[in-house]
Structure formats: structure tokens, C-alpha cells
């Protein structure tokens with residue numbers, strides 16, 4: 001197997017790219033902690049049952065998410081290829097390669113709409129810091145709709161693509177690892193400052209209660225599906241991301257420990273995000289069920305009434321922007337790594353071309369939220385909603401299924417590569433062979449035939 005040989009594009013014989021141990025953990029946490037934790041998690045928790053939903057999410061994360069996360073990283077490190085070729089390298093079977101290639105397509109689609117939302121955070125950061133979001137009597141819903149309906153989101157999406165393309169073009173240790181090492185510690189500091197602020201607001205307790213005191217009557221039949229889908233999204237699974245990052249991990253690193261660190265990191269950030277958002281929203285008498293608009297409508301309204309609100313609002317959107325960027329970089333790396341091996345492109349060329357294509361693909365997504373394409377519906381959904389739905393509820397579960405079946409049934413040496421034996425190996429296999437595929441299948445069938453969420 002191509003253990004340390006690099007199929008280095010352009011013919012130059014470069015050393016294979018690798019993360020340092022801590023660099024890998026930071027980059028993987030950077031990938032998993034993203035808009036999913038800070039923007040999506042709070043609003044789906046608000047819509048699907050508060051604390052009870054949070055508990056359900058934790059269960060899904062542990063029972064399905066972590067085993068699949070370990071499987072992805074193990075396949076990547078064992079196969080030392082991209083999302084498609086790793087599966088082939090380990091079995092010599094070309095069909096697996098095609099299944100793996102599906103995740104490259106998924107990454108493409110996610111990147112295209114993820115960069116749009118990431119772009120919104122840039123505008124909102126600027127607006128908050130310059131006081132543009134704290135006019136008296138401002139209608140935040142109208143403001144968001146106006147902004148999202150204009151052309152600025154396309155501009156910001158281009159900026160996001162440029163930044164991500166640049167970081168990815170600089171490679172693994174000089175680009176992705178460095179970027180995460182700079183941003184993630186700053187991220188933690190801002191997070192703690194904001195948490196201290198929100199927990200000391202008058203009436204914060206009501207928000208904490210909503211988030212942490214479970215009332216199981218609030219759960220509905222969709223809650224489990226949404227929780228599972230979100231566990232996948234939040235851990236960056238089912239689209240080759242952790243697999244691709246895994247292919248840059250050194251042999252000596254423990255993947256089991258990495259899994260636990262990433263799981264705790266992801267859950268910890270979601271927990272703190274909840275402790276920032278719910279107390280803030282409740283403290284100003286707002287409702288947490290604003291859907292997609294929670295972060296962009298309800299929160300600016302709350303910040304505008306708070307002392308030094310422009311400052312705290314600015315911090316919050318910087319936080320969102322950092323979370324989004326460190327994730328977007330990891331999404332872009334999936335098709336870039338694929339293009340580098342598939343077409344023997346240099347990293348720079350692959351990064352520029354892939355980022356440009358994603359940019360073009362993202363334009364209709366950007367314009368379809370409230371803009372000129374918002375009336376253009378395909379089976380009742382806008383282009384933006386299609387990107388989200390087709391990836392989170394169809395393609396990512398399919399990608400997850402491929403990983404579980406591959407590791408559970410097709411590849412016999414997974415335990416060895418993962419460094420698992422005895423009880424933990426058996427538990428991992430039960431999760432991969434039975435629990436995860438079954439649950440994923442239910443999600444898939446439900447979203448396909450019963451009710452597209």
C-alpha cells in the first residue's frame with residue numbers, strides 16, 4: 001500500500017503531507033465546530049423540544065456519531081487516499097471507490113451553500129461593530145430579508161471562497177493546521193466572554209431552563225431524525241471530511257483518543273453556544289423558534305437592547321465567522337484532495353478551480369433565500385433549501401451508510417488500524433454493523449418517503 005509515498009501532483013517528489021498530533025485534533029475540532037453548533041443547533045433545539053432534544057442529540061452523537069467518526073478517520077489513515085480512493089486502496093474493489101466518490105459530490109454541494117451563510121456572518125460582524133444593527137425600533141426580520149435578498153451575500157460568499165481557497169492551497173501543515181491553531185484558541189476566549197455575559201443577564205435562568213430542563217412531552221416523531229441528522233452534520237460525517245483529514249494523521253496517533261477529544265469538543269461548543277443563545281433570547285422576551293433566522297434576527301434584536309450591545313454583538317458574529325471558516329476549509333479540502341489525485345493537479349490549481357466552481361454553484365443558493373430566486377421553487381423548496389436538504393438528509397446519511405457498511409463488513413482489518421481490541425472493538429462493530437446502519441436507514445426512508453424535513 002502507498003504507505004508514505006506521495007502521489008505528489010506535478011511530478012515533484014514531495015514528502016507526504018501530515019498533521020502534527022495536536023494540529024490534527026485542533027483541525028478536526030475546527031471542522032466539527034461550525035455553523036452547525038452556533039447557528040443550526042440552537043434553532044433546531046428551539047424548534048424540536050429544547051432540553052429533551054439536546055439529550056437526544058447527545059445519545060445520537062455517542063451511539064452513532066462517534067463510531068462513524070472513528071471509522072472515517074480509520075479508513076483515511078489506513079487507505080492514505082482521498083474520500084474515494086481510500087476505500088479502493090483498502091479493498092482493491094472499484095465499486096467502493098464510486099461509493100466513496102459520492103461524498104466528494106456531497107462536499108461540493110455543502111460548500112456551495114455553507115459559504116453563503118458564512119458570508120452572512122461577515123456582513124453582520126461589520127454591521128454590529130459599526131452600530132448598524134442597533135437603531136431604535138429596527139425591524140430585524142425585514143433587515144435580514146433585505147440583506148439576504150440583495151447582492152452583498154454573493155460578494156461575501158466570494159470572500160469566504162477566497163480565504164478558504166488560499167488556506168487550502170497552502171497545504172496541510174502550512175495552511176489548514178496553522179489556520180486552526182491561530183483561530184481556535186481565540187474562538188474559545190470569545191466564547192467564554194459571551195457565555196459570562198449571557199448568563200448574567202436578568203432573566204437568563206428561563207433560557208437555561210429551556211435548554212437544560214428536559215420535558216419529554218415536547219419531543220415529536222421528527223425529533224430523533226433531526227437529532228441524528230444533526231449529529232452527522234455537526235461531526236462533519238458522511239461526506240469524506242474526517243476521512244480526508246484522517247489520511248494526513250501519523251501512524252503513532254491514537255484515533256480512539258482523537259475520537260473522544262473531537263466528540264467532547266463538538267458537544268462542549270454546542271453546549272456553550274446554547275448557554276449563550278437561549279439566555280440572551282429569553283432575557284429579552286424573544287422566542288427561540290425563529291428557525292434559520294434565530295442567529296440573524298432574534299439575537300441582533302437582543303444585542304441592540306444590551307449595554308455595549310454593539311461590542312457583544314460584534315463578538316458573537318466574529319465567533320460565528322471563525323466557526324464557519326474553520327469548517328468551510330475542511331469541506332473544501334475534500335474535493336481538492338480528490339482533484340489532486342484524480343487529475344494530478346497541483347494543490348494550488350485544485351484549490352483555485354474547486355473554490356471557483358463552488359462559488360458559481362453557490363450563487364443560486366445565495367440568491368434564493370429571500371432574493372430574486374426565492375420564488376423559484378423545485379417541489380416546494382428553494383435552491384438553498386435543496387442544498388441543505390439533499391446533503392443533510394440524503395447524501396450525508398448515504399455517505400454514513402457507506403462508511404458503516406465498509407468498516408463493519410467489507411474491510412477486515414479496521415480494528416487493527418483503529419487500535420481497538422476486546423470489548424471496545426466488539427462495541428464498535430455492533431454500532432457499525434447494526435445500530436448505525438439501521439438508524440441511518442430509518443432517517444433516509446423517512447426523509448425520502450414520509451416527510452421531507
Ligand code: PHE
Pocket residue numbers: 031032033034035036037110233234235236237239241327328330331
Ligand atoms: N460540522 C460543521 C458544522 O457543525 C459542518 C460541516 C459539515 C463541516 C460537513 C464539514 C463537513 O457546522
